[in-house]
Amino acid sequence: xxxxxxxxxxxxxxxxxxxxxxxxxxxxxxxxxxxxxxxxxxxxxxxxxxxxxxxxxxxxxxxxxxxxxxxxxxxxxxxxxxxxxxxxxxxxxxxxxxxxxxxxxxxxxxxxxxxxxxxxxxxxxxxxxxxxxxxxxxxxxxxxxxxxxxxxxxxxxxxxxxxxxxxxxxxxxxxxxxxxxxxxxxxxxxxxxxxxxxxxxxxxxxxxxxxxxxxxxxxxxxxxxxxxxxxxxxxxxxxxxxxxxxxxxxxxxxxxxxxxxxxxxxxxxxxxxxxxxxxxxxxxxxxxxxxxxxxxxxxxxxxxxxxxxxxxxxxxxxxxxxxxxxxxxxxxxxxxxxxxxxxxxxxxxxxxxxxxxxxxxxxxxxxxxxxxxxxxxxxxxxxxxxxxxxxxxxxxxxxxxxxxxxxxxxxxxxxxxxxxxxxxxxxxxxxxx
RNA sequence: GCCCCUGUCGUCUAGCCCGGUCCAGGACAUCGCCCUUUCACGGCGGCAACACGGGUUCAAAUCCCGUCGGGGGCGCCA
Numbered sequence: 263x264x265x266x267x268x269x270x271x272x273x274x275x276x277x278x279x280x281x282x283x284x285x286x287x288x289x290x291x292x293x294x295x296x297x298x299x300x301x302x303x304x305x306x307x308x309x310x311x312x313x314x315x316x317x318x319x320x321x322x323x324x325x326x327x328x329x330x331x332x333x334x335x336x337x338x339x340x341x342x343x344x345x346x347x348x349x350x351x352x353x354x355x356x357x358x359x360x361x362x363x364x365x366x367x368x369x370x371x372x373x374x375x376x377x378x379x380x381x382x383x384x385x386x387x388x389x390x391x392x393x394x395x396x397x398x399x400x401x402x403x404x405x406x407x408x409x410x411x412x413x414x415x416x417x418x419x420x421x422x423x424x425x426x427x428x429x430x431x432x433x434x435x436x437x438x439x440x441x442x443x444x445x446x447x448x449x450x451x452x453x454x455x456x457x458x459x460x461x462x463x464x465x466x467x468x469x470x471x472x473x474x475x476x477x478x479x480x481x482x483x484x485x486x487x488x489x490x491x492x493x494x495x496x497x498x499x500x501x502x503x504x505x506x507x508x509x510x511x512x513x514x515x516x517x518x519x520x521x522x523x524x525x526x527x528x529x530x531x532x533x534x535x536x537x538x539x540x541x542x543x544x545x546x547x548x549x550x551x552x553x554x555x556x557x558x559x560x561x562x563x564x565x566x567x568x569x570x571x572x573x574x575x576x577x578x579x580x581x582x583x584x585x586x587x588x589x590x591x592x593x594x595x596x597x598x599x600x601x602x603x604x605x606x607x608x609x610x611x612x613x614x615x616x617x618x619x620x621x622x623x624x625x626x627x628x629x630x631x632x633x634x635x636x637x638x639x640x641x642x643x644x645x646x647x648x649x650x651x652x653x654x655x656x657x658x659x660x661x662x663x664x665x666x667x668x669x670x671x672x673x674x675x676x677x678x679x680x681x682x683x684x685x686x687x688x689x690x691x692x693x694x695x
Numbered sequence: 696g697c698c699c700c701u702g703u704c705g706u707c708u709a710g711c712c713c714g715g716u717c718c719a720g721g722a723c724a725u726c727g728c729c730c731u732u733u734c735a736c737g738g739c740g741g742c743a744a745c746a747c748g749g750g751u752u753c754a755a756a757u758c759c760c761g762u763c764g765g766g767g768g769c770g771c772c773a
Contacts, residue, residue: 270773272772272773274772274773304773306772306773307772307773310772310773360771361771362771363771365771378700381700381701384699384700385699386698386699387698390697390698390699390769391698391769392769395770395771396771397771398771399771400771402771404770404771404772404773405770405772405773406773408773409773424767425699425700425701425766425767425768426766426767426768427767427768428699428700428767428768429698429699429700429767429768429769430768432699450700452700452701452766452767453766453767455765455766457706459765459766460765460766461766461767487707490707490708490722491707492707494707494708494709496709497709498709498720498721498722499721499722500707500708500721500722500723517707517708518700518701519700519701519702519765519766520700520701520765520766520767521706521707521708522706522707523706524706524707524723524724526706526723526724527706527707527722527723527724528723529723530722530723530724531723533736537736574735575736576735576736576737577734577735577736578735587734634732637732647732648732649732649733650732651732652732652733653732653733655732656732656733662733662734663733663734664733664734664735665733665734665735666733666734666735667731667732667733668732668733669732
């Protein structure tokens with residue numbers, strides 16, 4: 263049997279991280295078995311649905327690396343069909359009209375049972391289920407009904423969805439029966455919870471894919487983190503791409519327990535992907551973040567940003583961390599961290615810096631090895647530790663006590679800039695800014 | 696209230712289906728050491744869990760029952 267699954271977003275907001283995970287698992291399932299991954303837009307709520315949300319959702323799916331087959335199905339264009347199907351059920355005596363609405367009659371005394379792909383056998387008594395609305399008074403279809411009509415229409419073979427739909431399943435199975443359709447296989451995956459164990463919501467931080475994108479997370483990292491939340495490849499390996507996951511994905515191996523969202527683990531994944539990413543992929547993204555942080559990139563080309571990137575690549579967890587660490591590479595009037603001023607005002611340090619500035623002049627080309635050699639020789643000659651030279655110079659040149667290797671920084675900054683900054687401190691003019 | 700799902704380190708998980716190889720393995724976080732011009736990376740090591748109580752069994756994280764805990768649902772929302 264051809265595997266056909268679907269992801270059915272409602273365009274009433276941005277793509278939620280939990281929905282994204284549902285989409286990823288459906289995609290994984292479809293690709294794993296050579297099936298089709300379809301999209302259905304559940305826009306029956308005309309008031310809350312907006313075209314811009316739909317565009318955002320599709321954009322975010324593509325960004326994550328999820329592609330789909332066939333044209334998306336829009337529920338708003340199928341109202342006539344839902345009504346007709348409901349009328350058929352009324353004619354067959356399986357449903358009845360109540361006011362303007364159409365309700366489904368639930369036969370009492372039955373047991374509805376099915377085998378969940380993730381949870382195993384699950385059963386309900388129809389006595390616990392009341393009659394279900396098929397068509398609302400305003401003529402629009404109720405969720406469970408349009409869902410079944412469309413899944414039947416689209417030839418959906420497997421439904422992988424959130425745990426919160428588990429109690430919709432017996433109702434939907436009843437509809438399949440009434441409509442003369444064979445129910446698909448169902449698999450209910452546990453929801454993602456916030457760090458405190460409650461439902462993941464805005465107060466836990468980002469809930470939409472778009473926010474993570476904006477915060478500087480790479481799509482590969484987000485996808486990787488998401489499909490490892492609830493599923494494990496079994497082997498002790500965690501960094502794997504969607505393509506690698508496709509080869510070994512197995513729904514039956516999915517966990518039946520809800521998992522908490524852990525931003526720290528996501529950050530770790532992101533850092534790992536940043537370490538491995540190609541510079542050509544990172545540089546444009548970094549440029550955007552630098553611009554957003556207010557940097558003037560007029561005199562910085564991609565090659566320069568690339569050199570700075572290589573100095574900070576292992577130090578950032580998100581692309582957004584970058585601007586805050588590299589200010590000194592993009593402007594002379596960078597901020598000097600708290601406590602740094604004292605280091606620069608120290609007369610002894612100024613003397614050391616002035617001395618270094620003079621000696622650095624003769625270094626050409628201004629490479630980090632040559633600069634380091636000079637620092638070490640100078641320290642030895644003066645009988646001090648290299649660190650006593652390095653720390654004040656790092657502060658003079660970058661305004662920070664932390665960062666990449668000083669000599670590499672100096673090389674990237676260039677001789678001219680370095681000397682300008684050293685002289686500025688040597689002459690005690692650093693505090694005018 | 697009723698119905699359903701679920702319970703291994705702080706977190707994500709492996710193991711559970713096919714009891715013994717598990718005084719429970721990995722990863723994130725955390726702590727320490729090493730590397731080192733700082734920070735980070737990397738390397739090494741530490742702390743840390745089978746929710747609880749009963750069974751079954753020679754033997755249970757693994758099977759059964761109960762309790763407690765967590766989540767979801769019970770909409771003319773989707």
